[in-house]
Amino acid sequence: MPNSLQTPEPLQDGDLLAAIDLGSNSFHMVIARYLLGQLRVVDRLRETVRMADGLDGKGGISADAQQRALDCLARFGQRIRDLPNVRVRALATNTVRKLRQPRAFLDPAEAALGHAIEVVSxxxxxxxxxxxVAHAQPPKPGQRRLVIDIGGGSTEFIIGSGFEPIERESLQAGCIASTRRFFPDGKLSRKRWRDALNTIGAEFQSISSRYRALGWDEAVGSSGTHKAISEICQKMKLSKGAITATALPQLRDALLQAKHVDEIDLPGLSADRRPIIAGGVLVLEAAFNALALEKLNVSKAAMREGILYDLLGRHGDNDLRDASLAALSLRYGIDTEQAARVEDTALALFEQVADDWQLEADDAQMLRWAARLHEIGLVISHNGYHSHGAYLLEHSDIAGFSRQEQQMLAALVRSHRRNVGKSAFDALPDRLLPTARRLTALLRIAVLLHRSHEADPIPRLWLHCHDNVLQLQLDAAYLEARPLLQADLQGEIQASASLGFTLQPELT
Structure with a gap:
């Protein structure tokens, strides 16, 4: 399968983009056409998969749940079979985050879809x-908006202004997870509900003070749970579309007239939503209580639309990842002049071998980022700073990046000096391993050449690859004047072998 990290060409009118959201309850796919700088939705697909139902609490997933997911992805894949990989982005969320061995699911899932699947935090x-939500319903200038999204396994809370989030959190309480957790046998009672409400409410207290102090002018709910609750409220004539603090308790009381989840009979409630509606209402009531909400409007948009607009930004000049890494560089006091020298040399080497190694522009981007941040670990300690840097990059919340992208970046930084560990690339899918090793080889050479932090350019630098032999040609006079560099190059011959290459330094 083609590399998933491709940096796309600028979009042309008529191009199609596809976003796939692998939620814990439902899988969604939205296809939009790019016209005159705008996105126009041309197709939507949704299937109830309930992956979260298959979790066993130990990081495993049932064969039935996995098969439902694979069957759905195969159908989605048929619809986008002819789309280039650079115009498709598929993201997995809470359920896949919980898997002990996510690749055991992701590998067959990618084969079924025909495109790469990334996991996001x-x-x-x-x-x-x-x-x-912001693109579907643009907020008023200067106003803050609270957005709540109740998924199958988690609930996201965001306060933002305009198109930028200010606060964002993800808490482990969703409609499927909460139904399973508090009503495992399906039995409903007011005591169980009160106990569950107190438990979730206590968990929501971790954000309530901060969010209420920040404040908002409007509250909006996204996701199928909010749409379903809104529909029930309208059918019961409790509200005219919004979910209110007076309507929600009445809906809950009507729900609890049933003694079992299977017996819930509310107007406007669909059959596929019935098994999980109790958990959804429970989480929403806890949110209303914790944040003292009076009214929640409902949006038709959700994460899948956000993926589309984020993908649009990656095709243009608004890639959030660049800004995020620039902020990291500033925060950790990176020597930007040294980083720029390493970056320039790494990209010069990249250009000389890109065709032979079938490297793409996206790979150049990943190499560029790794060069800019290779010394980020120095903020912790010089000793083992490459390992510290890799930890920071893998485990930080970096806006715009998927887990896979952060793992790739961390692997390059971890391996840019010293020995390349046997487990350095274990977190990456097999299809990315050749690229990771090649980028690592280029980054190592660039860092090595600039170890002395000299500002003077390197004369006549040339790299050629043939059958995994790397011929590195350097100016003889330049090298003879640098005995440390000579010693480093000899050491790099052994290190390159662990990446599967034979380094052959030559003088010109």
Missing amino acids: GREEARLIYLG
Whole structure:
């Protein structure tokens, strides 16, 4: 399968983009056409998959739940079979985050879809949700908006202004997870509800003070749970579309007239939503209580629309990842002049071998980022700073990045000096391993050449690859004047072998 990290060409009128959201309850796909700088939705697909129902609490997933997911992705894949990989982005959320061995699911899932699937953190999921809602319903200038999204396994809370989130959190309470957690046998009672409400309310207290102090002018709910609750409220004549603090308790009382989840009979409630509506109402009531909400409007947009607009930004000049890494560089006091020298040399080497190694522009972007941040770990300690830097990059919340992208970046930084560990690339899917090793080889050479932090350019630098042999030609006079560099190059011959290459330094 083609590399998933491709940096796309600028969009042309008529181009199609596809966003796939692998939620814990439903899988969604939205296809939009790019016209005159705008996106126009041309197709939507949704299937109830309930992956979260298959979680066993130990990081495993049932064969039935996995098969439902694979069957759905195969159908989605048929619809986007002819779309280039650079115009498709598929993101997995809470359920896949919980898997002990996510690749055991992702590998067959990618084969079924025909495109790469990335996993996003809860906070990145929250950012994309806000982006989708903000584009569908642009907020008023200067006003803050609270967005709540109740998914199958988690609930995201975001406060934003305009198109930018200010606060974003993801808490482990969703409609499927809460139904399973508090009503495992399906039995409903007021005591169970009160106990569950107190438990979730206590968990929501972790954000309530901060969010209420920040404040908002409007509250909006996205996701199928809010749409379903809104529909029920309208059918019961409790509200005219919004969910209110007076309507919600009446809906809950009507729900609790049933003694079992299977017996819930509310007007406007669909059959596929019935098994999980109790958990959804429970989480929403806890949110209303924790944040003292009076009214929640409902948006038709959600994360899938956010993925589309984020993808649009990646095709243009508004790639959030660049800004995020620039902020990291500033925060950790990186020597930007040294980083620029390493970046320039790494990209010069990249250009000389890109055709032979079939490297793409996206790979150049990843190499560029790794060069800019390779010394980020120095903020912790010089000793082992490459390992510290890799930890920071893999485990920080970096807006715009998927887990896979952060893992790739971390692997390059971890391996840019010293020995390349046997487990350095274990987090990456097999299809990215050749690229990771090649980019690592280029970054190592660039860092090595600039170890002395000299500002003077390197004369006549040339790299050629043939059958995994890397011939590196350097100016003889330049090298002879630098005995440390000579020693480093000899050491790099052994290190390159662990990446699968034979380095052959030559003098010109």
